[in-house]
Amino acid sequence: MSFEMYQENILDHYNNPRNYGTIENPDIKFHDVNPLCGDEYEFQFKIDKNGKIVDVKFHGNGCAISKASASILTETVKGKNIREIKNLGRKNVLKNLGITISPPRLKCAMLPLKVVKVAVYSYLGNQKEIKEFEKEWDKME
Amino acid sequence: MELKKIRNDFPILKRKINGKRMVYLDSAATSQKPKQVIKEIEKYYENYNSNVHRGIYKIAAEATEEYEEARKKIAKFINAKSEKEIIFVRGATEAINLVRFAWAEKLRPEDEIISTVMEHHSNIVPWLMLKKKGIDLKFVEINDDGTLRMEEFKKLITPKTKLIAVSHVSNVLGTINPVKQIAKLAHENGARILFDSAQSVPHMPVDVQELDCDFMAFSGHKMFGPTGIGVLYVKEEVYREMEPFMGGGEMIKEVFLTNATWKDPPHKYEAGTPDISGAIALGYAVDYLEKIGMKKMKEHEKTLTRYALEKLSKVPGIKIYGPKNAENRGGVIAFNLGDIHAHDLATILDEQGVAIRSGHHCTMPLHSKLGVSATARASFSIYNTKEDVDELVNALNKARKVFGI
Numbered sequence: 037m038s039f040e041m042y043q044e045n046i047l048d049h050y051n052n053p054r055n056y057g058t059i060e061n062p063d064i065k066f067h068d069v070n071p072l073c074g075d076e077y078e079f080q081f082k083i084d085k086n087g088k089i090v091d092v093k094f095h096g097n098g099c100a101i102s103k104a105s106a107s108i109l110t111e112t113v114k115g116k117n118i119r120e121i122k123n124l125g126r127k128n129v130l131k132n133l134g135i136t137i138s139p140p141r142l143k144c145a146m147l148p149l150k151v152v153k154v155a156v157y158s159y160l161g162n163q164k165e166i167k168e169f170e171k172e173w174d175k176m177e
Numbered sequence: 178m179e180l181k182k183i184r185n186d187f188p189i190l191k192r193k194i195n196g197k198r199m200v201y202l203d204s205a206a207t208s209q210k211p212k213q214v215i216k217e218i219e220k221y222y223e224n225y226n227s228n229v230h231r232g233i234y235k236i237a238a239e240a241t242e243e244y245e246e247a248r249k250k251i252a253k254f255i256n257a258k259s260e261k262e263i264i265f266v267r268g269a270t271e272a273i274n275l276v277r278f279a280w281a282e283k284l285r286p287e288d289e290i291i292s293t294v295m296e297h298h299s300n301i302v303p304w305l306m307l308k309k310k311g312i313d314l315k316f317v318e319i320n321d322d323g324t325l326r327m328e329e330f331k332k333l334i335t336p337k338t339k340l341i342a343v344s345h346v347s348n349v350l351g352t353i354n355p356v357k358q359i360a361k362l363a364h365e366n367g368a369r370i371l372f373d374s375a376q377s378v379p380h381m382p383v384d385v386q387e388l389d390c391d392f393m394a395f396s397g398h399k400m401f402g403p404t405g406i407g408v409l410y411v412k413e414e415v416y417r418e419m420e421p422f423m424g425g426g427e428m429i430k431e432v433f434l435t436n437a438t439w440k441d442p443p444h445k446y447e448a449g450t451p452d453i454s455g456a457i458a459l460g461y462a463v464d465y466l467e468k469i470g471m472k473k474m475k476e477h478e479k480t481l482t483r484y485a486l487e488k489l490s491k492v493p494g495i496k497i498y499g500p501k502n503a504e505n506r507g508g509v510i511a512f513n514l515g516d517i518h519a520h521d522l523a524t525i526l527d528e529q530g531v532a533i534r535s536g537h538h539c540t541m542p543l544h545s546k547l548g549v550s551a552t553a554r555a556s557f558s559i560y561n562t563k564e565d566v567d568e569l570v571n572a573l574n575k576a577r578k579v580f581g582i
């Protein structure tokens with residue numbers, strides 16, 4: 037029996053999420069919910085004057101897929117410049133998870149990316165990008 | 178009919194999922210269809226496809242006759258006084274919305290509707306939409322065991338209460354509500370009563386006269402019929418309080434450029450070309466149910482539910498919602514396992530060929546009462562077996578292993 041979606045790596049991130057918690061005086065924070073399953077996460081960021089993400093933390097509740105995805109995402113974005121978030125997409129998230137996500141679970145995997153994107157785009161005042169990502173989000177199934 | 182023969186009637190049950198026998202435990206969402214029903218859809222399109230109530234020619238007469246025959250079968254099935262009381266709609270959702278538009282439109286500001294916190298969204302949202310007209314909405318709460326707090330009906334009902342809208346059987350808790358008693362209370366106070374019977378009509382004998390309901394909503398696809406067809410039962414005397422909500426063909430007697438007159442019910446509420454093959458197939462689904470017998474359906478599901486409650490309650494870390502006793506519940510069991518999210522459970526079970534539902538099952542207010550955002554749900558029909566329950570329990574134990582609980 038192979039539990040295709042629940043690989044050791046996913047369960048490890050779920051049971052021991054990286055960068056879990058809160059940051060004192062974060063420069064950015066954003067919280068979002070997927071009402072369909074009740075998954076909810078908040079991401080917090082500390083940004084230096086050049087726009088580099090020097091610290092990131094998340095907390096919240098959800099299924100193993102969304103929590104592992106959030107945990108992995110913190111590792112991906114740490115040290116990156118916030119302007120690079122734009123280049124981060126669904127493909128990167130799936131690649132980093134390293135498993136095949138069945139279509140009904142795609143939104144679970146992508147919720148953390150949504151939180152990060154909306155957080156950063158809002159900080160940058162980039163409403164157009166938010167709209168565009170939300171359109172993509174609505175199509176995920 | 179014996180069980181093995183019944184299972185053979187449902188071609189889909191032969192499917193393999195990930196190389197394993199498919200164990201279908203989501204009949205509360207939609208039932209599977211026997212070949213006797215599937216065949217009738219094909220037969221309609223291959224032999225007498227034509228519009229109803231319009232053509233003079235042979236096959237049009239045949240289609241009309243079959244369509245109206247289906248109405249008669251359904252009327253008899255729920256013991257309606259006459260087939261005039263059966264309106265074909267798309268499903269339970271459309272049935273309840275028909276009541277909202279054709280009957281509840283005339284309600285006045287400050288009139289009240291009472292519903293319950295355990296309702297499916299389809300028996301909450303249409304009433305929420307009336308709030309902007311000043312209609313007051315009140316909800317009866319539940320006890321810890323998932324039964325309705327019956328004493329609250331008496332407290333909430335006033336002379337301004339015009340409707341009580343309540344589910345017959347909960348699609349999450351499985352609770353069978355004492356609907357007859359609620360109907361009596363409604364009528365003593367001059368209110369109308371609506372039953373959302375989407376989860377009762379497919380699983381137990383239902384008699385609209387005995388229950389004395391004014392409206393009853395149910396979906397064909399949950400009772401071995403196709404999707405796209407369902408029923409609103411309306412007690413004949415209640416038609417006097419209704420106006421059509423969709424205008425067009427089929428529902429009119431005469432049309433002039435200045436005005437129009439309506440057909441008599443039920444056609445008055447069936448504007449446009451209906452789902453003809455769906456209605457006909459639903460008639461044959463009813464035949465199939467009657468051949469098995471609704472008492473037997475109920476007994477079989479009760480036996481399975483009892484067995485499942487017993488087996489499931491032994492799974493470490495499980496929390497089962499709803500009545501603990503199979504006697505007063507339908508074949509629906511919602512649960513959570515440790516802190517594993519219901520979606521994770523459903524995915525792991527799916528990998529083993531076991532199909533259950535996860536999420537809020539269109540009952541967000543109920544889930545917030547239960548204090549969870551999602552539950553897993555297994556539900557049964559006549560084609561399920563004890564082996565299916567065993568597979569479910571095995572799969573849950575595997576999930577425990579994966580998650581280390």
Ligand SMILES: Cc1ncc(COP(=O)(O)O)c(C=O)c1O
Nearest residue numbers: 268269270297299348373375396
């Ligand atoms: C109790 C209950 N009411 C109403 C409905 C809505 O039925 P449909 O989606 O077929 O209109 C359902 C189905 O999910 C149900 O379980």
